[in-house]
Structures are given as structure tokens and as C-alpha cells.
Amino acid sequence: MIAAASLSLSAVALPAAAASWWSANPSISIGSTTINVRNKGALGNGTHDDTAAFQAAIDALPQSGGTVTVPAGRYMINAVKSIRMRSHTRLLLQDGAELRVIPNKEAWHYAIRAWGVNNVVINGGKIVGERAQHKGTTGEWGMGVSILGSKNVLVKDVNVSQFWGDGLYVGAQRGTRSDYVTINHVVSTGNRRQGLSITPAAHVYVVNSTFSDTHGTLPQAGVDIEPQNEGKTESIRLENNTMTGNKGNGIELHANISGITITRNxxxxxxxxGVLAVSAPYLTINANHATRNGLAGVGLTGTTHHSGVLNNTLQYNSTNYMSPTKAGGGKARDIQIGKSTYSITNSNNTLSPTR
Structure with missing residues (x-):
């Protein structure tokens, strides 16, 4: 019966899984021209505003796109203006290259925008926000990398930290969802609101990445998948990531989503x-390891439905209430499934030993 239920669940919850749409290193069409950002006036000396030079380098590429290379240095960026990516373009930060946001008072600002474009790569280096020096007191939308309404985007080998809002944000622009976005080997740490937010989007693959130490303003999650009423979010895969030390949940999920796979994190x-689903349907939570979280390793609440919690190791959680190293507390210490949920498969999970 369990096997049959699991088979039925996979057919309903993950219709796109069989197609294996995800790739850690997808094929992105980038033009052949290369421009060094220093040849357009960037100094990288930690004081000069280099925003215009970055934009000049991107805009100087032909219509077919190309690569803007960024040598080692600290480049000061006006995130109110932003670095605005074009289609078929790569921003390549070499070893020792750092983009640092100039302090501002604006609630909305973005170090890098990939809005309404396709075939974009952001590769390497560090992108550092200004949360400690922020001059305003309101808002929560200062983003490191903002991807809206764009297709075929790869963010790889990037460290994003200390932003007033989210390290990374993926969503829609004017009703067009982002599609086929890959986040590979990214570290998003010390940001104020989220490590990563995913709103209306499809085919987002987050792999080999770390989301840590999010704190400052709610929800304070490592990864938050929360489209609300803006549109639908579907075919999202979180694989082999680490979510640690976040003041909120490691992963948080809400309604209007489907085909979400959380595996080997x-x-x-x-x-x-560790993982909290609030009325979030069509989830597969499989083969993860959740331990020493303040609340349960996995919590399914509200009307979460047609979901599976399978083959996970969920041990020594609920540390807000009990010792993280001792037995005891019962199954609810590690996994909590609310009374209003339905069509849930809970199978083959390893929980804390009880007294």
C-alpha cells in the first residue's frame, strides 16, 4: 500500500520530474565579444563609483552579446541605478573581484538586475550589500541579484551577502514568469530578509549552494518559495544545498505552488x-538531513496536500524546547503533520530515538 501510495504521489506531485529538465551547468547562449570593465573606466579601488563603467561595458557589447570581465578589485556600485544585464551576456568576476553597494536610503535597490532578458550568466566573485550602513529605516527590498521575467539564467560560484533584503530574488515582471533559472554553487549569507526568494517562476534549479545566517526582518528564511497571488510557481528543485543558522526556517513554502522537489539538503x-510548508501542495521532501533546528525538522501545516515526506533523516530537532543531543520528545519533535493536511505520504524517515 505504501509503495502504491508513493507511486501515485509521484505521478501527481511531480509531472515534470521524468523529463529531467534541470542541469547544474545548463547551456546558455552567450556572444563571443569580450570587454574588460576597466577599459570602460572602472577603477576597482573601493571608493570610485564604478556603476556607469559597468553599464558602459555591458551596453558596448554588440546585439549578439558577450562577456564583461571584471579583474580583482573592489568596485563600488550604486544599487539604486543597478548593473542592468542584457540578453546573451555574461558578467564574469575573476578571483578577488568584489562588487560592494554604496550605502543608500532607498527601500528598493538591486546590485544586479536581470529583468526581461534571456541567456544571462553571472559568474564568480563577491557581491556585498550595505545593510549595516543603510541610511533608511523602512522597506526590505534591497536585493543582491534580482531576476524578473527572464529565461535561461545561470548564477554560479557567487558569494552574496549583507543585503537589506534578499541575497537573490527570482520572480515575474509584468505577468511574465522567470523560467529556467539555475543557481549553482552560490553562497548567500548574512542577508536581512531571505537568502533566496522564489515567487512566480518555473524550472528553477538550486543546487550545491548555501543559505545561512539570514536575520533582521521576517520571514528570515534560507529559501522562501512564496508566490502568493502574483502567479504560479512550479517545477522547482532544491538539491544538495545547506540551509543553516537562519533565524527563520531553513526552507519555507506557501500556496499556489506545485511540483516542488526538496532532496538531499x-x-x-x-x-x-528545517522545512515548513503552509498550505503548500504537491511537494516531494526526500532524502534530506535535518537536525538541531529550533522547531521540527519538517512541518506540514494548513491545507498542505498531495505531498510526500520520504527517506529523510530528521533527528534531534525542536531545540527551542529540548536538548539537541538527548533522546526523547516523541515523533512530533522531528516531524509535524497538521490535522487539516491531506493526501500526505510519510514513509521511511529516521527520527530521534525516544525515551
């Missing part, structure tokens, strides 16, 4: 749940 030392 490490969820440790988050203040909230």
Missing part, C-alpha cells in the same frame, strides 16, 4: 523549522 541549526 542539509538543514541545520535554523531557529524555525
Amino acid at each position: 542539509q538543514l541545520t541549526d535554523n531557529r524555525g523549522f
